[in-house]
Amino acid sequence: MVPAALAFVGALVYGSADFLGGLAAQRLRAVVVTSISAAAGTALLAALLLVAGGTPTSADLVWGALSGVAAAIAISLLYGCLALGPMSVLSPITAVVSALAPVAWDAATGGAPLGAGALAGLALAVVAIVLVAFLPGRARPRPSFRALAMAVGAGLGIGAFVILLDQISPAAGLAPLAAGRALSAILTGSVALVIVALAVRAGQTRSGALRPPVEGVEPDPGPLRTAVVLTVACGLAVASANALLFAALRAGESLSVVAALTALYPAGTVILAALVLHERLVPAQWVGLALALVAGVLLAVG
Numbered sequence: 001m002v003p004a005a006l007a008f009v010g011a012l013v014y015g016s017a018d019f020l021g022g023l024a025a026q027r028l029r030a031v032v033v034t035s036i037s038a039a040a041g042t043a044l045l046a047a048l049l050l051v052a053g054g055t056p057t058s059a060d061l062v063w064g065a066l067s068g069v070a071a072a073i074a075i076s077l078l079y080g081c082l083a084l085g086p087m088s089v090l091s092p093i094t095a096v097v098s099a100l101a102p103v104a105w106d107a108a109t110g111g112a113p114l115g116a117g118a119l120a121g122l123a124l125a126v127v128a129i130v131l132v133a134f135l136p137g138r139a140r141p142r143p144s145f146r147a148l149a150m151a152v153g154a155g156l157g158i159g160a161f162v163i164l165l166d167q168i169s170p171a172a173g174l175a176p177l178a179a180g181r182a183l184s185a186i187l188t189g190s191v192a193l194v195i196v197a198l199a200v201r202a203g204q205t206r207s208g209a210l211r212p213p214v215e216g217v218e219p220d221p222g223p224l225r226t227a228v229v230l231t232v233a234c235g236l237a238v239a240s241a242n243a244l245l246f247a248a249l250r251a252g253e254s255l256s257v258v259a260a261l262t263a264l265y266p267a268g269t270v271i272l273a274a275l276v277l278h279e280r281l282v283p284a285q286w287v288g289l290a291l292a293l294v295a296g297v298l299l300a301v302g
Contacts, residue, residue: 003251007261010244015268017237018091019276020230021075022082022269027227029212030080032192034072036228037235038185044239045178054173064176067164068183074157075238076188081143081150082269083212086279089143090151092266092292096125097155099263099295102162103256121260121298124291131288162245162259170250177242264293 017037024033056064081090100122143151168176199209210224248258270289273279 003248004257004261006244006248006251007258008264010241010248011262011265012268013237013241013244014262014265015091015270016272017234017241018078018082018265018269019272020234020237021079022085024227024230024234025079025083025212027212027224028210028231029192029195030076030083031188031195032210033079033227033231033234034076035185035188035192036231037075037238038068038072038181038188040232040235041239041242042178042181042185044236045174045181045243048243049174049178052174054171054175056172056175057169060168060172060176061179063164063167064172064178064180065183066180067161067176068180069187070157070160070164071180072184072188074154074161075184077150077157078154080212081147081154084144084147084150086143086273089285090147091269092128092289093148093151094155094158095263095266096128096292096295097152098158098162099260100125101156101159102166102259105159105163106254106256117298121295124295124298128288128291128295131284131291159259162249162262163255165242165246166249166255166258168246174243174246177239177246181239181242260297264297266292 021033021037024037028036078094081094084090103122165177196206196209200206207224245258245262248261249255266289
């Protein structure tokens with residue numbers, strides 16, 4: 001039960017990180033949030049290396065670097081869609097997709113066959129997506145098509161991240177994770193610099209160039225310093241959750257189980273969104289959220 005507990009705690013930490021990242025992405029471009037959070041996470045993982053140790057091979061470092069690329073893409077899409085909102089709708093969609101991708105990979109590569117419980121979880125996941133995201137009526141909080149597409153893309157990216165982490169050997173320690181976060185910071189930081197520079201060249205102020213120019217986003221006029229604090233806190237939370245996820249995988253838990261348990265992270269996001277942003281859901285959406293959580297549990301035990 002220890003590996004499962006690590007994955008579950010990691011899920012709650014991921015949920016808080018997503019909430020912080022979504023708030024920051026209302027004040028900063030998503031790629032800027034991703035680059036700063038990746039840099040903060042790299043610093044934390046580098047510090048943990050001094051305690052954790054490990055003897056990674058070159059292959060381990062390659063897998064870690066590839067996971068960093070997947071994470072950079074996934075988190076940029078995730079924070080972008082969470083900024084578009086509503087958080088409590090888009091977060092579970094991303095979670096269900098991120099759980100299904102590793103399960104499908106496990107089945108395709110000769111992993112343990114899906115039991116009746118896992119198959120029921122897959123069916124419930126589809127129902128949950130329909131209930132949460134595709135409700136009729138203009139008065140109800142529905143995400144845009146763009147936000148939905150970004151949420152699905154983020155889920156696939158997160159699933160790829162988990163699959164890549166599972167390829168790292170148990171003796172590698174946290175070095176591959178740190179390498180992945182460092183590469184993610186470099187890639188997203190380079191893209192952010194280019195985008196901001198082009199915006200400034202087009203006539204925007206530096207402050208304005210850092211703001212999210214996405215249609216449908218209501219930019220938060222608060223100070224950029226607050227956004228940076230939120231982003232750094234997000235990065236530290238993501239790195240901590242990554243370490244917990246990696247520990248669960250290395251402790252012997254299967255890829256499908258860890259992915260499914262990690263997919264429960266919307267619980268943290270939804271709770272914070274309700275407490276801080278006062279987001280309200282219609283009853284059918286609450287049912288969808290509940291089914292998404294049940295699907296994750298069934299995938300874990302099935």
